[in-house]
Amino acid sequence: MGKKGKKEKKGRGAEKAAAKMEKKVSKLLNASLFTHPEKDQLILFGGEYFNGQKTFLYNELYVYNIRKDSWTKVEIPNPPPRRCAHQAVVVPQGGGQLWIFGGEFASPDGEQFYHYKDLWVLHLATKTWEQVRSPGGPSGQSGHRMVAWKRQLILFGGFHESTRDYIYYNDVYAFNLDTFTWSKLSPSGTGPTPRSGCRMTVTPQGSSSIYGGYSKQSVRKDVGRGTQHSDMFLLKAEKGREGKWSWTRINPSGAKPTPRSGFSVAVAPKHQVLLFGGVCEEEEEESLEGDLLNDLHFYGPVRNRWFTEQLKGTQEPLEVVREVVSEDGTVVTIKQVLAAQGMAGQLESDDDDSPEEAGVAPGEPSPRSNATLTVKHGRLYLYGGMFEAGDRQVTLSDLYCLDLHKMEEWTEWLEETDSDEDSEEAEGAGGGGEEAKEDSGEEGGEEHPSVAPGELFTDCLPRTEQHWLRCAQDDIEPGAPERRVLRAAQALAQAFYDGSA
Known part of the structure; x- marks a missing residue:
């Protein structure tokens, strides 16, 4: 029974994904x-x-x-x-x-x-x-x-x-x-x-x-x-x-x-x-x-x-969502939480001499x-x-x-x-057994690994690469070439490192 319920849940997920793709802009x-x-x-x-x-x-x-x-x-x-x-x-x-x-x-x-x-x-x-x-x-x-x-x-x-x-x-x-x-x-x-x-x-x-x-x-x-x-x-x-x-x-x-x-x-x-x-x-x-x-x-x-x-800038900690473009043009997204003070400081520092010298806050x-x-x-x-x-x-x-x-x-x-359907599906799943935990996987919002003080990117990437590979796989269509996923993961890691440094 458990396996059948799991298959039905995955089927509903596939139908919902197809519906989203149909109306995706x-x-x-x-x-x-x-x-x-x-x-x-x-x-x-x-x-x-x-x-x-x-x-x-x-x-x-x-x-x-x-x-x-x-x-x-x-x-x-x-x-x-x-x-x-x-x-x-x-x-x-x-x-x-x-x-x-x-x-x-x-x-x-x-x-x-x-x-x-x-x-x-x-x-x-x-x-x-x-x-x-x-x-x-x-x-x-x-x-x-x-x-x-x-x-x-x-x-x-x-x-x-x-x-x-x-x-x-x-x-x-x-x-x-x-x-x-x-x-x-x-x-x-x-x-x-x-x-x-x-x-x-x-x-x-x-x-x-x-x-x-x-x-x-x-x-x-x-x-x-x-x-x-x-x-x-x-x-x-x-x-x-x-x-x-x-x-x-x-x-x-x-x-x-x-x-x-x-x-x-x-x-x-x-x-x-x-x-x-x-x-x-x-x-x-x-x-x-x-x-x-x-x-x-x-x-x-x-x-x-x-x-x-x-x-x-905001007065509360801010969850920042950015689009990151890898070398081959793949666009993936990254979420990062910033303190209000850090956000305001980066916005103020944008007023530089020329557009090419000013970074994107x-x-x-x-x-x-x-x-x-x-x-x-x-x-x-x-x-x-x-x-x-x-x-x-x-x-x-x-x-x-x-x-x-x-x-x-x-x-x-x-x-x-836009998760009204996601909430309904979560409420309908119920039970909370081992399969529910297995299906939830990384949906619970896994935190990104922190960057150690003074850590170089060349040291940070090997330590966190598996995490960024999972993030890239979640953001790129299934069946994408491994090289494309790897490049996207490295771009995510670089963007997160730059934002944390």
Whole structure:
């Protein structure tokens, strides 16, 4: 009887694991993350995943329930084709509508790609997709930016690339949400140069603010040179002159971000604009080098000023969860308990001379580009993006949250902590006999071996290697090559040693 019960329990565990995998969120960059206008939900759509050899595009829709702290994959018939680098805007009418324009598709080998010029709306109340066909809109493009302004969608910039050449745009289009018609705007004044990947937000005064972006120019055949822009403009609708718009260049004060591309943007309470991460690139004709960033900047449109804020740290011992990337690109997680004083000290020491010299404080998101960012109820949510491990590009699937009112610490969501089903299963198991003890194994939260004072890593690793091998095996899919597990274990050991030293 005991053995049969054990097999049944393992069967239930396998079913639960399969259910988790079915709704597990993909590793993504260049996706869109936005908040539901009426519910405590975040909605994630599209994006791409690069595994080091091939690129995969998605059109899945995931919903994160903030109160339940859980992800759910939502199946809705007839979605838009798979894409990334599109734009998505939510408007409140009709119980909430998600509008999506453009983006790009690429074949797994990256040899073929296509830029979309289609417009879609997801009716959140009825959970139905609709393609809106309207002539006179922008050409096929990706990397553009779009905001909701009154009863219109305002679209700026973007780029289009073919096998022969590439082109960047600085056109402005408006889509009327009442008449479902496109119109091309012709603002007066000097506006931004053509670019993609800029920041576009609506100010309290009703203007659209454009900051930064990226563009590339050909210097000779098959050789281009990129530019990371750091200028800022306002696009204003002129009072009393319907359909008339104007550009104005502005020069904010304060602690400005370093020029970068691939940064993420969200609008916080009181209309403050948040800018996170990105990559600061130094480009030569034959090479490209860059430093990924994880800094957070604020822009106040009322005072036209950039500023930063220091995280205060927590007053209680903190369980830190970090993603560790081994040499072969395997991403594993490590948990570590830090005293509040040590945490605050590491946060304060992050204010160094340059991003490459400043370490990542425990619990902070790793440096990344092309992540998604949104704000709900005064909390900033960050998902995914691209991280570099040596020469490898690693696509991430982590979700972080920062309370913008407290400004204490980043917290990370992990699938393993969403344990309502685990608790029910534990209560149902009962008995507490020898088999229950055997099955519980290491689930009870085995403590990591401590690092002795003055102990070198070369001495610590042999002493603790078996522990880290068990941790790596728990975090990597079954059947992974032994060499991969070993590298992941060594990366975990190194990360824990560095955090304890």
